[in-house]
Amino acid sequence: DIQMTQSPSSxxxxxxxxxxxxxxxxxxxxxxxxxxxxxxxKAPKVVIYGASSLQSGVPSRFSGSGSGTDFTLxxxxxxxxxFATYFCQQSYFTPPTFGGGTRVEI
Amino acid sequence: xxxxxxxxxxxxxxxxxxxxxxxxxxxxxxxxYMHWVRQAPGQGLEWMGWINPNSGGTNPAQKFQDxxxxxxxxxIGTAYMELIDLSSDDTAVYYCARAHVWEFSNFLxxxxxxxxxxxxx
Numbered sequence: 133d134i135q136m137t138q139s140p141s142s143x144x145x146x147x148x149x150x151x152x153x154x155x156x157x158x159x160x161x162x163x164x165x166x167x168x169x170x171x172x173x174k175a176p177k178v179v180i181y182g183a184s185s186l187q188s189g190v191p192s193r194f195s196g197s198g199s200g201t202d203f204t205l206x207x208x209x210x211x212x213x214x215f216a217t218y219f220c221q222q223s224y225f226t227p228p229t230f231g232g233g234t235r236v237e238i
Numbered sequence: 239x240x241x242x243x244x245x246x247x248x249x250x251x252x253x254x255x256x257x258x259x260x261x262x263x264x265x266x267x268x269x270x271y272m273h274w275v276r277q278a279p280g281q282g283l284e285w286m287g288w289i290n291p292n293s294g295g296t297n298p299a300q301k302f303q304d305x306x307x308x309x310x311x312x313x314i315g316t317a318y319m320e321l322i323d324l325s326s327d328d329t330a331v332y333y334c335a336r337a338h339v340w341e342f343s344n345f346l347x348x349x350x351x352x353x354x355x356x357x358x359x
Contacts, residue, residue: 164343168283175333175349176283182340187347219283223343227299228273230283 134158134222138231145210145236153205153234155220160200164224167196167205170233171216179218180205210236240264242334242350249356255322258353260334267315268292271337273346274308274319276330284330288337289317324357331355 135158163183168176180196220231274286287298335346
């Protein structure tokens with residue numbers, strides 16, 4: 133199975149900050165990388181798919197980049213509603229696998 | 239609008255089985271694979287498998303292959319996940335999620351609200 137390593141596991145930031153989360157795959161996955169946001173007690177919600185495509189309805193302050201094995205999720209101008217846990221997921225190979233998550237805290 | 243509505247919380251004894259349902263609405267049920275993902279308390283996301291609602295074909299994760307059964311009733315737009323021989327390690331929130339195919343990959347674009355399954359003596 134493809135191992136997905138996310139870093140950091142948690143971070144603290146201020147409203148208005150620019151935040152970057154990284155995800156590394158144990159082997160190349162082309163651009164088969166998705167990012168999900170999860171708030172406490174809620175189901176995950178996709179924010180970025182295909183490494184860099186913004187899901188419909190997601191604010192443009194979210195962006196994704198990368199290809200192959202190294203990927204980043206960037207949140208510019210962090211807003212109060214962005215404080216959540218973010219998971220990367222590779223869907224290029226079966227089984228799909230998730231990173232361990234990054235908790236973004238105030 | 240697309241909605242996935244799951245059945246309610248369950249409390250089970252070790253060794254028992256549980257069957258979670260996921261009723262889809264707002265789209266053509268047969269057109270999108272349905273995935274199942276679980277999340278133990280305070281932990282990450284773990285993929286369990288998918289079902290093709292059109293053919294009924296399934297692909298369970300190897301870890302669950304002997305214990306999970308994925309089925310569907312296309313006439314009522316509902317997918318099911320049954321897990322047998324439960325242990326305390328199976329205590330988790332179980333989610334169904336619709337897969338949206340994109341190029342050579344896919345992403346989970348709609349999720350159910352989750353079903354908490356608690357396993358305790």
